[in-house]
Amino acid sequence: MNALNWFQHEYNYRKFFTLHTISDHVKWYSCRKCPYKAKRADHIKRHVIACHMDERDIKWYTCKKCIFKTKQKEYLKIHINCQHLDEQDVKWYKCEKCSHKTKYKSHLKIHINVHHLDEQDTKWYYCKDCPFKAKVSSNLKRHIIARHLDEQDIKWYVCEKCPYRTKTHGHLKRHVNAHHLDEKDIKWYECEQCPYKAKQKIQVKTHVSLHHVDAKDIKWYECKKCSFKTKYRSELNKHTKKRHQ
Numbered sequence: 001m002n003a004l005n006w007f008q009h010e011y012n013y014r015k016f017f018t019l020h021t022i023s024d025h026v027k028w029y030s031c032r033k034c035p036y037k038a039k040r041a042d043h044i045k046r047h048v049i050a051c052h053m054d055e056r057d058i059k060w061y062t063c064k065k066c067i068f069k070t071k072q073k074e075y076l077k078i079h080i081n082c083q084h085l086d087e088q089d090v091k092w093y094k095c096e097k098c099s100h101k102t103k104y105k106s107h108l109k110i111h112i113n114v115h116h117l118d119e120q121d122t123k124w125y126y127c128k129d130c131p132f133k134a135k136v137s138s139n140l141k142r143h144i145i146a147r148h149l150d151e152q153d154i155k156w157y158v159c160e161k162c163p164y165r166t167k168t169h170g171h172l173k174r175h176v177n178a179h180h181l182d183e184k185d186i187k188w189y190e191c192e193q194c195p196y197k198a199k200q201k202i203q204v205k206t207h208v209s210l211h212h213v214d215a216k217d218i219k220w221y222e223c224k225k226c227s228f229k230t231k232y233r234s235e236l237n238k239h240t241k242k243r244h245q
Contacts, residue, residue, distance in 0.1 A: 046072060067185060078104065083190075092192075098217045103192060110136055115219060142168065174200055206232070 029044040030037040033052050038044050049058065049071050061076040062069040065084050070076050081091055082103040093108040094101040097116045102108050113123050114135045124133045125140040129148045134140045145154070145167045157172035158165045161180045166172050177187050178199045188197040189204045193212045198204050209218070209231050221236040222229040225244050230236050 068187075099214055100217065101192065115217070 028037045028039060029041055031044060031047060031052075033048075036044075036047050036051075038047065053071075058071055060069045060071065061073050063076060063079060063084075065080075068076075068079050068083075070079065090103060092101045092103065093105050095108060095111060095116070097112075100108075100111055100115075102111065117123075122135060124135065125137050126133045127140060127143060127148070129144075132140070132143050132147075134143065149167075154167055156165045156167065157169050159172060159175060159180070161176075164172075164175050166175065181187075186199060188199065189201045190197040191204055191207055191212070193208070196204070196207050196211075198207070218231060220229045220231065221233050223236060223239060223244075225240075228236075228239050228243075230239070
């Protein structure tokens with residue numbers, strides 16, 4: 001029985017989550033195996049398949065044109081749209097307020113939340129242990145791992161081919177992709193607006209910021225203690241440590 005059929009069975013389905021109705025009538029689906037919760041049952045299904053399913057029960061969706069595979073059918077569709085379609089066939093998600101466009105619907109949502117919402121409408125992700133907050137959930141996760149996990153609780157991701165190790169799975173994948181894959185297996189991150197490509201996503205972001213963002217759309221990271229400003233958060237962090245700490 002594959003993962004989806006197994007999961008659709010009422011007994012198996014229900015034993016993985018609990019449904020809560022809050023006083024304001026918002027329904028939350030809570031995973032019984034970890035603190036994760038969601039407002040939609042299909043999000044819980046995705047979470048369980050990704051995080052709690054036995055490996056032998058998982059149905060993998062495999063790309064026919066490269067080595068990519070995923071546990072989610074929707075992610076395979078996104079991968080094909082972004083990596084293998086001819087330019088005229090790509091589905092673009094375009095911002096209505098600026099020239100930004102992306103192949104990822106989720107990236108457009110993040111872009112709008114970061115750049116175009118009023119302060120009161122912005123969705124913030126708050127750290128429970130300090131005043132840190134972020135507009136992107138992955139930034140909050142990185143913050144928690146870097147700042148608040150005890151050494152013994154950190155899960156280290158270790159490279160099998162060299163001494164490199166990291167606290168995040170994404171960083172390990174980036175390292176392997178950049179340093180240890182054969183040319184034919186490398187995952188290239190491509191600029192959506194020109195032929196530029198790179199082995200690291202951050203390099204493409206830097207390229208886009210330098211070459212494809214209108215001046216009025218640039219997000220500046222400004223120092224709160226002096227007139228310094230930069231297009232890059234990492235540069236602001238370096239400046240703050242060097243000049244103000």
